[in-house]
Amino acid sequence: MWIGFYNYTVILTYLGLISSVYGMTEALDGRFTTAIACLVISGICDMLDGKVARTRERTDDEKRFGIQIDSLCDLICFGAFPAFLGYGLGLRGFWGTTAMCLYVLAAVIRLGFFNVMEEKRQQETTEARKHYQGLPVTSIAIIFPVVYLLRPSFGQQTYLRILIWVMLLVAFLFVSKIKVYKPGNKMMIVIIVAGVIILGKLLHFY
Numbered sequence: 001m002w003i004g005f006y007n008y009t010v011i012l013t014y015l016g017l018i019s020s021v022y023g024m025t026e027a028l029d030g031r032f033t034t035a036i037a038c039l040v041i042s043g044i045c046d047m048l049d050g051k052v053a054r055t056r057e058r059t060d061d062e063k064r065f066g067i068q069i070d071s072l073c074d075l076i077c078f079g080a081f082p083a084f085l086g087y088g089l090g091l092r093g094f095w096g097t098t099a100m101c102l103y104v105l106a107a108v109i110r111l112g113f114f115n116v117m118e119e120k121r122q123q124e125t126t127e128a129r130k131h132y133q134g135l136p137v138t139s140i141a142i143i144f145p146v147v148y149l150l151r152p153s154f155g156q157q158t159y160l161r162i163l164i165w166v167m168l169l170v171a172f173l174f175v176s177k178i179k180v181y182k183p184g185n186k187m188m189i190v191i192i193v194a195g196v197i198i199l200g201k202l203l204h205f206y
């Protein structure tokens with residue numbers, strides 16, 4: 001009846017996207033704390049969706065679809081959405097605009113490169129990926145909220161300068177050749193717990 005796949009292996013990916021789109025609407029209304037909480041939720045969904053997908057024997061088409069849909073959703077959740085938040089928080093002018101543009105561009109390049117290499121890797125081996133090249137885009141779901149929580153400690157202009165440098169640094173790390181080891185189950189639990197703690201801080205902040 002419909003194109004695409006709708007089994008449980010992609011539901012978390014879809015939910016992460018919905019969370020980010022809802023977060024954008026909250027940011028438009030000036031509710032940045034809620035918006036950034038949505039970013040954290042999207043990050044948690046993205047961390048878990050691969051684990052969920054591997055619990056089911058998938059066809060080649062389902063695997064290819066999973067790679068593509070994951071990156072497309074990641075581009076919105078962890079590429080466009082953080083830049084959207086940055087603009088809402090006050091990034092303007094040459095440096096603010098440059099930081100946002102370079103950030104999104106780096107996210108696009110990284111995700112496109114990942115798609116090519118991941119499809120190639122899956123054709124060559126069935127082993128799970130052990131490391132990434134460059135910083136995964138999902139990392140912004142932890143980095144941005146932490147920086148946001150520091151906002152009350154600085155004046156507006158100082159905070160915006162910090163945000164610009166953070167976005168530029170993260171953009172550089174997205175496309176760098178540094179080797180980032182994929183977190184195992186224990187580390188993933190730690191990261192998810194950290195995300196939940198940040199969510200709690202955001203709710204308290206709110």
